[in-house]
Amino acid sequence: QSVLTQPPSVPAAPGQKVTISCSGGPFNIGNNYVSWYQQLPGAAPKLLIYADNERPSGIPDRFSGSKSGTSATLGITGLQTGDEADYYCGAWDSSLTAFLFGGGTRLTVL
Amino acid sequence: QVQLQESGPGLVKPSQTLALTCTVSGGSISSGDYYWTWIRQLPGKGLEWIGLISYRGRTNYNPSLRSRVTMSLDASENHFSLRLTSVTAADTAIYFCARAESFCGGGPPCLPHDPWGQGTLVTVSS
Numbered sequence: 548q549s550v551l552t553q554p555p556s557v558p559a560a561p562g563q564k565v566t567i568s569c570s571g572g573p574f575n576i577g578n579n580y581v582s583w584y585q586q587l588p589g590a591a592p593k594l595l596i597y598a599d600n601e602r603p604s605g606i607p608d609r610f611s612g613s614k615s616g617t618s619a620t621l622g623i624t625g626l627q628t629g630d631e632a633d634y635y636c637g638a639w640d641s642s643l644t645a646f647l648f649g650g651g652t653r654l655t656v657l
Numbered sequence: 658q659v660q661l662q663e664s665g666p667g668l669v670k671p672s673q674t675l676a677l678t679c680t681v682s683g684g685s686i687s688s689g690d691y692y693w694t695w696i697r698q699l700p701g702k703g704l705e706w707i708g709l710i711s712y713r714g715r716t717n718y719n720p721s722l723r724s725r726v727t728m729s730l731d732a733s734e735n736h737f738s739l740r741l742t743s744v745t746a747a748d749t750a751i752y753f754c755a756r757a758e759s760f761c762g763g764g765p766p767c768l769p770h771d772p773w774g775q776g777t778l779v780t781v782s783s
Contacts, residue, residue, distance in 0.1 A: 580761060582769040584704075591753055591776050592704065597769030598761040635704055639766035644717050646694070646757070646768055651703040 551575065551636055551649035558655050559626050567621045567652045569636030575647055579639040581619040583612055586633045586651075595634075596621065623654075631656045659684035661754050661774035669748075669781050675741040679754030679774060686735045687712045692757045693730065693737045694770060697750040705750075709757060709768075710737055744781045751776040 552570045559565040569581065583596040594603055596612035599619065611622040619636055636649040665677035679693070686693065695707040708718035710728040718726045722741070730737040741748060753776045761767035 579765045580767040580769075582767075584770070586704075591773040592770070593773070594769050594771035597758075597771075598764075598767055601761070603769075603771060633703075637704075637706075637768075637770070639768050641766070643720055645719050646706045646709070646717075646770075648696075648704040648706055 550640065550643075551638065551647050553634075553636060553649040553652045555650070556653045556655065558657055560657055561626055561628060563626050564622065564624045565626060565654065567623075567634050567636075567654070569619045569621070569649050571617050571619075571638060571647075573617060574642035575617075575638040575640040576614065576619055577617040578641060581612065581614055582637045583610075583619075583621045584635045584637065584648075585630075586635065588632070592635065626656050628656050630654060659756060659772060661756065661772060663752060663754050663774045663777040665777060665779070667778060667780060669744055669779060670783050671745055671781055672743055675739070675744050675748060675779055675781070677739045677752055677754075677777065677779070678736050679738070680734075680736040681756075682735070685732075686730060686737065687732045689713075690759060692759055692768065693728075694755050694757050695728065695739045696753045696755060696770070696773075698753070698776070699747075699750045707739065707741075707752075711759075746781050749779065749781045751778050 584592040586592040600612040692709040755770040755773040757768040
């Protein structure tokens with residue numbers, strides 16, 4: 548069981564907006580930056596969001612990140628079938644002195 | 658553009674040591690702005706962070722693997738390595754290496770992992 552908790556799956560329809568939550572604690576999300584990753588089937592994960600809400604170059608603005616207290620959220624607007632993937636949050640844990648990944652959320656675009 | 662590539666045996670016998678190398682191209686492993694990390698993904702499961710190493714040799718490991726993991730870095734070869742001892746079938750996974758930025762312009766630890774290697778499947782079986 549991950550210290551960072553994500554819903555196992557989220558269904559959505561093309562063109563809609565979806566949010567994926569990531570719940571942690573004071574030693575990780577509460578005091579350190581959150582990053583988000585997209586893993587398409589059969590591929591390595593790709594960085595989508597860093598420092599809570601920053602997008603690396605090349606990531607479309609349909610993807611956004613936010614944080615409040617010990618929870619973070621990934622938002623995706625204008626859903627496309629190509630967005631079907633597993634999404635992971637991540638953050639440094641200052642108590643464990645280790646990086647944590649959430650358990651992952653499978654996005655299905657129906 | 659920095660690229661990472663994992664290499665090593667795809668099959669390891671139980672109780673033996675898993676050894677992988679990640680070769681970095683397009684950039685120097687000696688940059689103080691980055692950590693070099695290993696992550697694994699068990700079949701059909703999520704991502705599990707294994708640990709990091711800095712070019713100065715600082716290491717941090719996942720507490721659940723700490724007793725069996727050693728990471729090292731060779732700046733002259735521009736690569737870093739992972740050793741996992743006493744492996745069992747439960748260590749069968751895709752192993753990824755990645756670069757992680759230490760601080761994103763200041764503030765608390767950031768460590769966005771980017772880029773990633775393509776991953777290499779390691780199977781533990783006799």
